[in-house]
Amino acid sequence: MARQADHNERRKVFAAAALKVITRLGLEGLTVREVAREAGFTTGALTHYFQSKDQVLIAASEYAAEEVRGQMEEIALETSGREALRHLIHSALPTTAIKRGRWRFWVAFWERAAYSPEVGRVMRERYREWTNRLTSLIRRAQAEGDAPADLDAEHAGRELVALVDGIGVQVLIGAGKFTTPAQKQYVDSLIELRLGPVGAGAATARKPATPPAKVRRAARTPA
DSSP: OHHHHHHHHHHHHHHHHHHHHHHHHOGGGOOHHHHHHHHTSOHHHHHHHOSSHHHHHHHHHHHHHHHHHHHHHHHHTSSSHHHHHHHHHHHHSOOSHHHHHHHHHHHHHHHHHTTOHHHHHHHHHHHHHHHHHHHHHHHHHHHTTSSOTTSOHHHHHHHHHHHHHHHHHHHHHTOSOOOHHHHHHHHHHHHHHHHOSTTHHHHHHHSOOOOOHHHHHHHHSOO
């Protein structure tokens, strides 16, 4: 049991080191030697745990996902579903140097996923998890009356994912002035557009249906 625990811990050390290397140097900087140096081990120790560069990349992705998953789950428990949705997306935006570094890692993962079926499979899993997390919060907002009941929650979730991806790329390549307030405003605008004003769902649900004009005239006609 102790040996297995040590084995898992060593893999985490290498995964964390790979994440730091890619964040700092990009995918082209991800070499066995560089990761081993960052982790403080020999290259032989690294190759004992990983047989390919893709396996190292996937391990780094899993480490990063595990690192932020707990934070996202905490945010999802905050206040209303709509506010949790807003805060969760804001937390994913490249608004700090550390977050921009993680975005560089994510873009490197995109690049490799185009050529590696194994990396592509993991990327699709990450996207499913991210989209499902947003979709569940939109559905919660619907249940709380903060979004229209007839809104396609999954479609809206995918729109938000696409917006965040676009912002991330634009920030990394330096296109336009994507300040932190601007990034958040883009997100808030799309949420407002798709979910409507706060409480709009409840107001719609409470509003009685308006009878057709013919029926109203008939109701005024004496028997």
